[in-house]
Amino acid sequence: MTDEMEACLVCGTGGVPVAYGYLTPQTFLAAERGEVVLGGCCIAFGGPTLACPRCGTWFSPRPPHSNRATSEPENEGELFDRG
Numbered sequence: 001m002t003d004e005m006e007a008c009l010v011c012g013t014g015g016v017p018v019a020y021g022y023l024t025p026q027t028f029l030a031a032e033r034g035e036v037v038l039g040g041c042c043i044a045f046g047g048p049t050l051a052c053p054r055c056g057t058w059f060s061p062r063p064p065h066s067n068r069a070t071s072e073p074e075n076e077g078e079l080f081d082r083g
C-alpha cells in the first residue's frame, strides 16, 4: 500500500477514494470533509475508484505499468522477415 494518490485527469487535483456501499455516519462525515466521494450502494467492479473533489471527475488509478497499448498486436513484424 502506498499513500500516493492519483491526480485528476482533468484538473490535476489529487483524487479521493469513492466510497461504495458502506455508507456509515463516518463515511458521510468524511465526504463532508472532502476525504471521500459517495459512490452509491452498488459496487462497480472495474469501475472508477477515485473521484476528483474539485471538478467531480471519476477515474481509475493507473496500474504501475501502463505504457502498453492493448489494441496493438504483439507479434507485429515477426512474419515479415525479409532477411
Ligand SMILES: [Zn+2]
Binding pocket: 008, 009, 010, 011, 012, 013, 052, 053, 054, 055, 056, 057
Ligand atoms: Zn478534477
